[in-house]
Structures are given as C-alpha cells and as structure tokens.
Amino acid sequence: MEPSEHSGAERAGVPTYVVEAVVAALVVLMGLIVVQGSRSLGSGWTTDGPGAGYFPFYIGIILCISGAGIFYQALFTKAKNTDIFVDNEQLKRVLQVLIPALVYVAAVQFLGLYLASAIYITLFMVYLGNYSWIKSVIASLVVITLFFCMFEVWFKVPLFKGVLDPLRFLGY
C-alpha cells in the first residue's frame, strides 16, 4: 500500500461529530433494545429474588444515559469535532481490506479454512500488493502449510476443511 500522493490536499468526507452522533444514537438504540428485552423477562423482584431481567434492565438504562451524553457532547458543545472522520482515500483503503475479508469469511463456510485462506492470501497479494502470481501462490502455500502443521500436526486442533476437503488423503 503506497501512501496516497494527494493526501491532505483535498479531504472530502463526513465530519467526525456526525459519526460520533450516529454511534451515540446506536448506543441509545442498543440501550432501548436491552431495556425492552429485560422488561419482557421480568425486570422486577420475583418471589425468589431479582428477576432475570433485573440487572440488564439497569445496564440498559445506563447505556441510554451514556449514549445521550455522548450525543449531547458531540453535537451541542463548543468543542465540536469538525475534522474529517475518514477521507475518501482512507475509506477506499479500509474497504479494500474489509470487503475482501467479508467475502473470505463467506467463502470459509463452503471451502473450509485452509482452501479459502490460501485463495484469499493469493488474491490479496496479486490485486492489492501487485505481486506476480507465482510469488503470491508460493507465499500463500508456505503460510498455509505452516498453519496446517501447527494446528493439525503439532497442537492437534482440527480446523474446518470444507465440503471439498481436497487433502482428505492425508488422514487429518
């Protein structure tokens, strides 16, 4: 990943206080869900002591209060943080990692950890690191072989090998 050449020149993006407020609102929402959930469980006093929802109920209330506090601090105080939260260049770089990682996690469900990881590392190196195919394949094979030895052979922790399981003949 080379650092961007025009960073700092034009920083377009969402200001930090907006993100602060959105996250604070999500915290309040989570608090409300917890309060609602624990009320339906019985947040009061039952015959044999505090009900199952007693403790989470108050946790939910504190969540709401602190979320509201952050919301207030983010929007209505003098020290409003108007810096850009992420500029487009940074967001692009973050998504470049996040989206392939999510695709990888989805692939793991079918291909198993070893196969999906090998493909993921290879593609990441080729497309984001601009390495040649040969180098990438070799590097990912080395890494995966190392993991295989470590988990299956040395520490005897079996990992999910997927529906295909091309290495079944090894007996692991």
Add this chain to the structure above:
Amino acid sequence: MAELSALFHGFGVILTPMNILLMFVGIILGVLIGVLPGLGGANGVAILLPLTFSMSPTSAIVMLSCIYWGALFGGAITSVLFNIPGEPWSVATTFDGYPMAQQGHAGAALTAAFTSSFIGAFVAVVMITFLAPLVAKFALKFGPPEFFAVYLLTFCSFVGMGKGSPFKILASMTIGFALAAVGMDTVTGQLRLTFGIPDLMRGFDFLIGVIGLFGIGEILISMEEGLAFSGKSAKINAKVVFETWKKLPQYWMTSIRSSLVGIWMGITPGGATPASFMSYGLAKKMSKNGNNFGKGEIEGVVAPETAAHAAGTSALLPMLALGIPGSPTAAVLLGGLLIWGLQPGPLLFVEQKDFVWGLIASMYLGNLVGLIVVLTTVPLFASILRIPFSIIAPVIVVICAIGAYTVHNAMLDIWLMMLFGVIGYLFKKLDYPLAPLVLALVLGDKAEDSFRQAMLVSQGELSIMWSNYLVGGISTLAMVLLFWPIISRIIAKVRPPKRDEFAAEQPVD
C-alpha cells in the same frame, strides 16, 4: 517463609523438558505477536488459547503466560526501530527509543528497554509471590456483597482514572455488560436477550470480542494510514549489551520509582499504558537530564518500559487472588482458567497449589528466558517487520479467523469477529476505550451473580453495600471514583490544576 517453599515447589512442577520447550515456543510466538501489527498481547493470547486445550492446565498456563511476556517484550522492538508502538503501552517508549535508533544507538536502546522490562517484571513478580497469598487469604472472608463491591470498584475506577469522555467509558463498559447478559441466565436458566435466535443462546464469547476488536480493528486502522514501514536496522552484539548494562545501574532510582508506579497502576485496573506515561513524566521531572528527554535519553527508555512491564505483570495479581483481571490480557488468561476447569479466585491458592505456584515460578523463568531470547534474536524479528504489509494483512486476517473459529468450532463466531472488528475500528477512531468493554464482557456474569446473591441476602436493600466497614469502604471508594470526573471538575474550579504535558500523546486504552 511458606511462600518461598511453595515457590520452590512451583519450580519443581514446571521444570520438565516439555514445559521448558513450551516456554521457548511461547516466548517466540509472543514476540512475533508483539511485533506484528494488529496482533497484541490480548488478542494474541486469545487466538493461541485453543492451542492449549489439549494440554494440562499447568503446561498451558506456562505457555500462555510466556506468550504474554513475549508480547510485552516485542512491543519495544517496533517502538525503538520503527517508531510504531506495537502496543499502546509502548507509545512512551518511542519518545526516546526512536531518537536513539536514529542516532545509531538502536542496540543500546533495545538492550535498555529489554533489561528494564525484565527488572520491572521481576520486581512485580516478587511482589506477587508475597502479596498474592495474603490477598487471597484475606479474600476468603469475602461474601457476595464484598465481591460485588470489588467488581464495582474495578469498573468505577475505569471511569475515575480513564482518559477521555466518561460517557464513552460508561457506554463501552455497559455494552460489555449487555453483551455478557445475552444467552442462558446462570441463576434462573431463562434465555435472555436472544430474540429467538438459537445461535445467540451461547452468548457472546469475549475471546471473539477480543480477537475482533483488537485484531481486525487494528488492521483496518493500519490500512487507513497506508502503512509504509521505514525502520532502522538493529545490531545487538555482546559488546553493546555489556556496555549498556554498565550504564544502567546509575538509573536505579528511576527503576525503583517506575516499578512502584507500575505495580500500583497494574493492581488497580489503570493498566500499563497510563503507568508508562506517568513514569515517563515523573522521570523527566526528576532526572537531572530531564531537558534531554525526547532527544534520545536512555533514562527515557528505562522509565516507561519498567513501569509498563511492572504493570503488565501486577495485573495478574487481582486475577489470581480475586478472580478479577486488571487488564484485557489478564482477562483472556482468566478465560483460559475457566476453560481448563479452574475457578479463579481466593480458593485457587488453597485447592490448586501446583497450578498457582507453577504459574508464579513460570513468571520468574519466563521473563529470564524472554530476556535471553529477545536479546539474541532481535535482528530476526526486526526483519519480519520488513515484510510488506500486503502480505502481513491477509495473513493476520486469516489468523484471526482461525482463532475465532477454534474457540467453539462455530462459523457464526467468524462473522461476529468481523462485526467486532468494525466496532473496534469505529471505537478506536472515536476514542472509546476498549478495555472496559472486554473486562465487562468477561466479568459481566460473575458481577451480576454476586450482585443478585447480595440482593437476595439483603432482600433487595442496597444498604447491604454499606453494611460493614470493609464493604462500605470499598463501595464508597468506588462511588468516589465513579463521580471523579465531576469531583475533579469542582476541584479544578477551586484550584486550577497543572497541565498534563503528555495528555495529547497518550492513547485511550
């Protein structure tokens, strides 16, 4: 001197060839974790925890605690050579470590860092050896109200001693508690907050949280900055080591002061990061070379490293003696104890003597082994940092995924880990502290249990928290800490405080 004989018994337990081998393996893995961006002490131990499931608890804890020591040592390598703190607590080490490396004294800076880490940890382990049994014995008298008061104190001190917005600390903590409440209620057996999703019945495992929040979150942050490492090369040879060792004794006062600061901050859940900053600030103020701090003064490396390691080590004291960890990594180790079927807390010292003293003995040996390993292998680990980030990043994502999967062999956990990763990225950027979230996620059920037991005893009267001097004192202290942000503001109105000069650099931990 019952402690000493118990300690020697502990050495007897761990000194088997297999355990020594695991010790080396642990240290090397730990340094590797400490050096790699995105893998730190807490999530490194969390990822490697499943490797120990098939071992005996003593061997497992020997290996895990050595991973922890290794990670503590490894953080210093990146700070000194690359000006990139591998761990939050090594930020203060970069202030003087990196200038020393620029001037060509990387070897001396690293030797000073490793040696003072060793000394800090050693002092803290000696303290644990003699203090932990006493604390455990004292805690045997605790009932549910006392335990809840201690939990309360732990969490309130995050608010009182933390940096940044108290609302954010509270929010982070209560998110942890709320996630901990999901799943089977331990008292009534009801399903809580699962909203009819069967996979949530198991609840949120904090190991998944740790791996996602610290691992994936860190990768996303590093990615955003478009990391290009530019490091100084390090050559450590015996001559540099001995020359630096000759210089170190004159800083004995700094070492002692930093160790004490570290021990204090480690036992209270203040943690290693504030300890390193506090100790750096104190050393700068008290040293006669104070003006040279920040330009490559060896004392400026000694102070934060000693304090960080003393704190990192002391964080294990409340974990062992009370079952209440002082740092996220100690929390992961505590999670390990639970998985191996050990109940952390005061009874551990009575029922699991072999285990406890084996662990304490392994702290002594592990640190010594760690010092030797890092001094001899620095160039090797420094070269790992020269591997381009586009290879390291996918490998770390894969490691995190494997780590998350192996905790319960559940696919959903990998998705949750990614979700925690995004949360970790957002929270890091918005200065929400992550440690309270992790500790609340670990301790949520136990804190709730002790609260409910206390409430049962008192029939719902909160006054039980002030029913005797012990529990009343702890509860009052907790309340003072909880409202400290308000109290300190009032004090500041009456008497304007001195400005904290490192406030800007210190990360929210």
